[in-house]
Amino acid sequence: MNLARGSSDDSGSLLWGLGAIAxxxxISYGLDYRARARRGSRHPAREALHDLKDREEPQSPRHRIVSRVIMIGGGVLTGLVAYTTSxxxxxxxxxxxxxxxxxxxxxxxxxxxxxDSAG
Incomplete structure (x- = not known):
């Protein structure tokens, strides 16, 4: 008995989910790279990669946590959408x-x- 796509014979669903997260x-890296390049950074690719790992602290701890929850939630949601559709x-x-x-x-x-930067 299958419950609403709870069990799938499609072995590619997991790969689609992981691909969606990747x-x-x-996309997130690309947006950060573009922002760094527009600001005139000398090494936008390296700084964008480091920024994804929170090297700098441009936000308060509360805002940073909310930002990471949005980021991770978006990735998980994208993966779930890819996993549950066909x-x-x-x-x-x-x-x-x-x-x-x-x-x-x-x-x-x-x-x-x-x-944060204005205050």
């Missing part, structure tokens, strides 16, 4: 979920970074 991380819908739904999650994460970081 795509989410790549066919063409899988690529479209996972892509849209990743774009919305990364946009929400970037918006939150932008808003809190502006407030």
């Amino acid at each position: 795509l989410y991380a790549l 066919g063409t819908l899988r690529a479209v739904a996972a892509g849209l979920t990743a774009v919305v999650a990364v946009t929400a994460w970037a918006y939150y970081d932008h808003r809190t970074e502006t407030r």
